[in-house]
Amino acid sequence: PIISVVGNCSECIKKDEKELKCVNSCPFDAIFKDSQAGRIRVDADKCEGCGECVKACSLERIVDKIQYMPIVNLLKDKKVPVYATIAPAYIGQFGDEVTPGKMRTALKMIGFKDLIEVALFADIISIREAIEFKNLVKNVGDFMITSCCCPIWMSLLKRHYKELVEHVTPSVSPMIASGRVIKKICPDAKVVFIGPCIAKKSEAKEPDIKDAIDYVLTFDELNEIFKALNIDPSKLEGDVSEYSSKGGRIYARVGGVSECIIDTLNKLSPNHPIEVKDAHANGVKECKQLLDKALKGELDVNFLEGMGCIGGCVGGPRVMVDKELGKECVNRYGNEAQYHTPLDGPCAMEVLR
Numbered sequence: 001p002i003i004s005v006v007g008n009c010s011e012c013i014k015k016d017e018k019e020l021k022c023v024n025s026c027p028f029d030a031i032f033k034d035s036q037a038g039r040i041r042v043d044a045d046k047c048e049g050c051g052e053c054v055k056a057c058s059l060e061r062i063v064d065k066i067q068y069m070p071i072v073n074l075l076k077d078k079k080v081p082v083y084a085t086i087a088p089a090y091i092g093q094f095g096d097e098v099t100p101g102k103m104r105t106a107l108k109m110i111g112f113k114d115l116i117e118v119a120l121f122a123d124i125i126s127i128r129e130a131i132e133f134k135n136l137v138k139n140v141g142d143f144m145i146t147s148c149c150c151p152i153w154m155s156l157l158k159r160h161y162k163e164l165v166e167h168v169t170p171s172v173s174p175m176i177a178s179g180r181v182i183k184k185i186c187p188d189a190k191v192v193f194i195g196p197c198i199a200k201k202s203e204a205k206e207p208d209i210k211d212a213i214d215y216v217l218t219f220d221e222l223n224e225i226f227k228a229l230n231i232d233p234s235k236l237e238g239d240v241s242e243y244s245s246k247g248g249r250i251y252a253r254v255g256g257v258s259e260c261i262i263d264t265l266n267k268l269s270p271n272h273p274i275e276v277k278d279a280h281a282n283g284v285k286e287c288k289q290l291l292d293k294a295l296k297g298e299l300d301v302n303f304l305e306g307m308g309c310i311g312g313c314v315g316g317p318r319v320m321v322d323k324e325l326g327k328e329c330v331n332r333y334g335n336e337a338q339y340h341t342p343l344d345g346p347c348a349m350e351v352l353r
């Protein structure tokens with residue numbers, strides 16, 4: 001299991017289950033008080049790894065699985081090239097002065113061969129999603145559920161809304177795409193995904209996609225490594241610039257996936273007969289409400305995006321700055337992009353080919 005309870009929670013166990021912050025925080029009813037054993041437990045079958053309970057426990061007794069040691073050993077061994085792929089939400093997380101170039105230098109200092117932005121793979125997936133929309137939504141009443149980047153959204157669909165799965169596009173997440181492309185180009189490479197998300201640790205281990213990402217590191221875990229090695233990324237020289245479009249960069253905040261795919265569709269197929277009407281669910285509660293509406297046939301939209309965390313990945317369980325600041329940084333980085341949509345730059349199309 002990705003989530004575990006450490007220690008005996010001796011104070012909380014005396015309280016009524018209804019008063020327990022961890023129990024109340026879980027949108028999937030996966031945490032419970034085991035009165036007989038005198039412990040708080042996580043039901044691994046129900047847990048989606050959203051990380052809400054980790055945030056809720058002020059005593060830090062609920063933790064996610066940490067993969068420091070195998071990553072450190074891999075980097076120390078230097079037997080194979082190890083690539084870092086980093087989630088679009090990273091902008092602003094390590095301080096305002098840490099540019100993508102400085103982050104690349106810092107990661108190379110700890111042994112990574114290179115840093116690749118997942119935003120570039122969000123670009124690639126968006127082109128595929130725009131084509132899917134063109135093919136799936138041809139008539140009034142048709143709708144498409146973007147598989148987008150969020151494993152919580154996908155788990156909800158696969159576990160609790162099976163009837164809607166036929167409307168979900170078959171794309172893998174940008175994280176998985178990043179690992180697969182790197183390994184296609186460099187077959188002996190290992191890939192470490194860095195992000196704000198605990199659920200990505202589970203996604204990386206899913207049987208049909210576990211070939212792509214070897215380890216997942218969260219922003220705060222990476223920060224601990226920097227501190228232990230006395231590396232201050234803000235003080236380093238920047239190394240090479242980035243090629244992702246605005247669209248791929250804003251995936252990190254709620255609504256960004258829709259905006260990117262709609263802009264791509266409008267560019268790809270300006271005369272598509274059906275206008276895109278999008279809805280983006282912000283957090284698990286809204287995800288469930290939107291999917292309930294879809295089940296009941298009450299939708300007045302034809303494009304559905306869902307993000308398990310409020311605010312999107314900038315509100316993920318392992319971010320290091322407030323989600324509003326994270327969103328501001330992501331929007332600013334998006335506006336600085338040389339290319340507006342994934343179709344405007346050469347990189348996404350080149351990788352797709």
Ligand code: SF4
Pocket residue numbers: 003025026027028029030031042046047048049050051052053054
């Ligand atoms: S990680 Fe999320 S789903 Fe799992 S127990 Fe914690 S709150 Fe519940």
Ligand code: SF4
Pocket residue numbers: 050149150151152153196197198199200307308309312313314315316317
């Ligand atoms: S919205 Fe939250 S759960 Fe979903 S991918 Fe982002 S950080 Fe992970």
